[in-house]
Each structure stands twice: as structure tokens, then as C-alpha cells.
Amino acid sequence: MNDKQIALDYAKRLIACASITPATGDVFAELEAMLEPLGFDVTRFVSGEAPDGPVENLFAIRSPKTGEPGRHFAFAGHLDVVPPGEGWHSDPFTPEIRGDLLYGRGAVDMKGSIASFVAALHDIPQDAGTISLIITGDEEGPAVYGTRALIDHMQERGTIPDLCLVGEPTSVKQLGDMVKIGRRGSVNMWISVDGTQGHVAYPHMADNPIPKLVRILAAIDDIVLDNGTDWFQPSNIEITDLNVGNPAHNVIPKRAEARTSTRFNDLHTGAELVERITNLAEAMGGSVKGIVSGEAFLTPPGELSTLVSNAIEAETGILPELSTSGGTSDARFLSQICPVVEFGLCNATMHKLDEAVAVQDLDRLAVIYKRIVVAALA
Template identity: 70%
Template structure:
């Protein structure tokens, strides 16, 4: 296996400034890497007709496939968009720089490094081993409206649904290989508004203060215990994330009070049921509630897929990864609707931070792990 390939690919991808939503040069780089390996590359823009600013700008997506007449269909999914680098980097975040045994640059671990490792692994996967595809979006770090969901629609229309999908998010914690994700909690955000009547504080009988009612609502919500968790998931939790009245005067009763909630929930709950429950509570006190469900909880039960990843990791780095459902959401929440999904990738210690960096040795080891996982799953029995 050519251990230098993953490093070279990662450097090229990092050099493409692809702050979310990503388009253009970074996808040109991917296409240049994949076409010589026998892949058909299909690129398209999504969201051009969407006038909702909350859905973000149009984004580019890429689906690449190398067909085989035998074997299973194994997919790798990821994103080439990155969060803004912020100020204070020791070097240009979009000029990849090697310092000692580390490669620095925005996206090094989240997640251009893992994409580079997978493409490097393709050089050692025979074309007749089975069908391989890559599902790459430019909209994971943003609203995620026109990214992987649009790619799934594209795949369904062309009849290219994989048997298994590995998402290359940075799941490792203390060292490469110590954790994989076999599920994720769901996520829903809610906005509560309580209307009142503005007035002078000296004449409260002529006004209606919405703040006490909002406080009552939030106290009831704070007292809720949704569940105690499951064998694979931690307990669901409700967090109050914002309060807003906007009253700059000291002698005015405000006309409106607002709050925002974020709920992360396990597979004992559903987004719709949570919204209905909280809306009923809020409306009982005269308020209103709107919500946005980012994704439902999902679980890929331990089995052949997670077993293949565990075996490959142990073969290459000598440890067995913990199967976990902790952390935030990822695009796996969409892909789980079409096939079994597991997430596995680099150490996440520096993702979204200044001076993001990946160990060059980890890029090499991850390339070997990805190669072994793909070969195992392409040969898996139906």
C-alpha cells in the first residue's frame, strides 16, 4: 500500500478553501482523483430555487460510482465543506503545512483527511471486488438541507442504493481506533413565544406581562425527565439555550417574551412526539411553539458491519473500538434510511479548533483500515 497517497490527497483537499457551503475547486480535486480509478463522477448543485435563507446557499454534491458485476455495493460518505477557520492560526489554515509528525490545515480531521484515506485505499481494492461509491456533500457543516438528502434522492433515482455505508466522521477520541459510532441521538430545536400587552410598570392592570408565563412554562419543561436512557443510548435531555425579551427600558412591561430549546433524544422518543408534547404544554399557558427536527435517533445494531470495522481496526492498530452513540448529529441520520450505517474515522481532538491537525501516521493507518473494511463488506454474504 502506498502510504504517501493519503497524505498527498489530504494536502490537496485542504488547499481548497471550502467553507460551508462548498462548491467548485474541492470537487474538481475529488473528480481528478477518482476518474483515473475508474469511477463515474456525477456532480450537481442543489438548492438553487430555495428562497428560504435558513436553508443556506446552493451547494454542490458529488456521487461517484465504480460498478462491478459481482460482490456487494459498499459506499463511503463524507463532506468536503468545513467550518470557518477563525482568527489566530499559527499558519494559513488553507495552506497545508507539515510540522513534525502532524499535517495542519482546516479540515485535516473533519473530514478531508478521512476522504483522502478512503480514496487512497481504493488503489488497493480490485475493481472486480464489488461496487464502490462515494457520497460527498458540500453542506454538512451548514443547514444540511441540500446536501446528503439531495444525494440520496439522486441515488434513488438512478437505482444505486448501497448495501452498507461507512461515514468517515472523526469518531476516535484518544487514539485512532478507540471508538466507532453505531448510532446517534436525534435533535430538535424549538422556539417558544409568549405574547402580552405592553404598558407602564406603574400601571400593571393596564398591561399583561408575558415574562411570568414564560418562566412558568420553562419551569415545567425543566422538571421533565424524558427517559433514563437505553442499553445503547444515554438519557434524552432538554436544554434551554436562549431567553429574549429585548426590553431596553426599565419602566416598560414588554409585549413579548421568547425562549429557545434544544432537545437531544434517543430511540425511545421521536421528534414529532416531542414537538407535540411541548406544544401542548406551551399552549396551555397561552404561548406558541415552532420547531425544526434536525434528525431522528437511529441505531445500527451490532452485527457483521460493526464487526468488520472492529476486526480491521484491531488488525491494523491493535485495539478494538468501542461501539458508541454519543456526540452530536451527522449525515448518517439521513443515510440510515437507505442502508446500514456506521461511522468511523480520525481522532476528533482538534476538529473545529484553531490549528486543526492530523497525525500523518493516522492517515496511513486509516487508509489500511478502510481498505480492509471495504474488502470485508464487499465479500459479505447477503
């Protein structure tokens, strides 16, 4: 097998494992089998209980055999994938090359980038420095017992990296055109208003919760959280669900509920936003339950983004855009322990039917990852 086939072979092996979130078992065994011959100490463990667990995780680390461990560079990612859905032109878990593309669930999000990173390690000597892989089976799911449990594991072992790259598919139109240096935070809130059920002909004997809820939602919709920052777009609150559950046309319901989803920049915290909406709703007769999925984070342009950008430009001739766009990722957890940026394959087909990656991009990404690691450990 020549060097240009390594990333492709690894990607096929990972795609062939039907690792719908939360992933366990075979897909981790495949990755372990790839890493151990390269000198990595691989630890696999299961964390958590139902309903958000159990979750399998993998931490692999390789340090110089002699002398000081040097700088520690980490690659983070996930082996779990979203359900494939119906309507694929080929089996989503049977990797298939058609033309210049490799098809299969996880090809770009993100088994392909994991495969490329492991392929890059073949050309990096063990004495170059410390390298680790932080791999979860639950990024696409609740993400409660995944990367957070891996961070606890690293802290217990004293193996916190100096720099971290998350292999999420950040490229848009061509490989290397975008690197993520931050992400907005996310918080969901459930707003409820209780009333008194009654007959619509006797409204004085009932208390309709719907008008109160509508007024609360109107007040929320009028909120302008901010106008954005140098690196972030404006924060936004979106009303995503309304539910009364009243099948009868002549009954005033007892309860009305709504849900909002907020994506916020680093001018806010999730707890602050929950408190603000709770105070507003309670003043108007409602109540709120809020769950913060993740806080906003920003790794300001500096050493890490520069060495990633330089590696991309050296291989592709493209100077990437530094962005904070898109949804959340596990980088939101890793940013709490070290500088982190995200860079990976083109994201046009992620989560879609017939997810596919250009075979050439797997090879080029492996070269870029090698350049990044070598520069980071220098």
C-alpha cells in the same frame, strides 16, 4: 510517490481548497480528479435555492466491468468545513507539516478521512465489487440540500448501497478506539408568549408575558424524558436562549421568547417531542415553533460493526468501543436507506484553531479502510 504518501498528498490537495460551508467548485474538482483515474463514474450536481442552498454534491460509483455488480459498499462524507476563525499559527488553507502533524482546516473533519479512503482504493481491484462515494458540500451547514439530495439521486439511479461507512472523526484518544453505531436526534424549539405592553406603574393596564414564559420554562425543565437505553444516554432538554428585547426599565414588554434544544434517543421522535412541548406551552399561554434537525438512529451490533471492528483491531490491536455519543451527522439520513456506522480520525482538534492530523494516522486509516472494503465486498 510511494503508497504511504498517497493519503498525505490527497489530504494536502483537499485542505488547500478553502471550502467553507457550503462548499462548491475547486474542492470537488480535486476529488473528481483523484477518482476518475481509478475507474469511477463521477457525477457532480447542484441542489436547492436560498436560504439553505444552492449546494454542490458529488456521487461517484465504480462497478465491475464484467459480470454481476456484486455487493455495494459506500463511503460517505463532506468536503465543506467550518470557518477557520482567527489565531492560527499558519494559514488554515495552506497545508503545513510541523513535526508529525499535518495542519489545516478539515485535516480531521473530514478531508483527511476522504483522502485516506481514496488512497485505499488504489489497492482494491475494480472486479472486487461495487464501491461508491457519497460526498456533500453542506454537512456543516443547514444540511437541507446535501446528503438528502444525494439519497434522492441514488434512488433515482437505483444505486442504493448494501452497507455504508461515514468517515466522521470518531476516534477519541487514539485512532480506532471508537466507532459510532448510532446518534441521538436533535430538535430545536422556539417558545413565545404574547402580552400587552404598558407602564410598570399601571400593571393592571398591561399583561406581562415574562412570568408566563418563566413558568413554561420551569415546567419544561422539570421534564424527565427517559433514563436512557442499552445504547443511548438519557434524552435531555436544554434552555439555550431567553429574549425580551426591552431596553426600558419602566415598560412591561409585549412579548417574551425562549429557545430550547433537545437531544433525544430512539425512544422518541422529533414530531412527538414538538407536540408534547407545544401542548404544555399552549396550556400555559404560549406558542411553539419546532424544527427537527434529525431523528435518532441505531445500527444494532452486527455484520457492519463487526467487520469495521475487526479491521481496526487487525491494524491497531485495539478493539473499538461501539458508541452513540456526540452530536448529529449525516448518518442520520443515510440510516434510512441502509445499515450505516461511522469511523474516522481522532476528533480532538475538529472545529478548533490549528486543526491537525497525525500523518501516520492518515496512512493507518487508509489500511483500515482497505480492510473494511475488502471484507464488506467479500
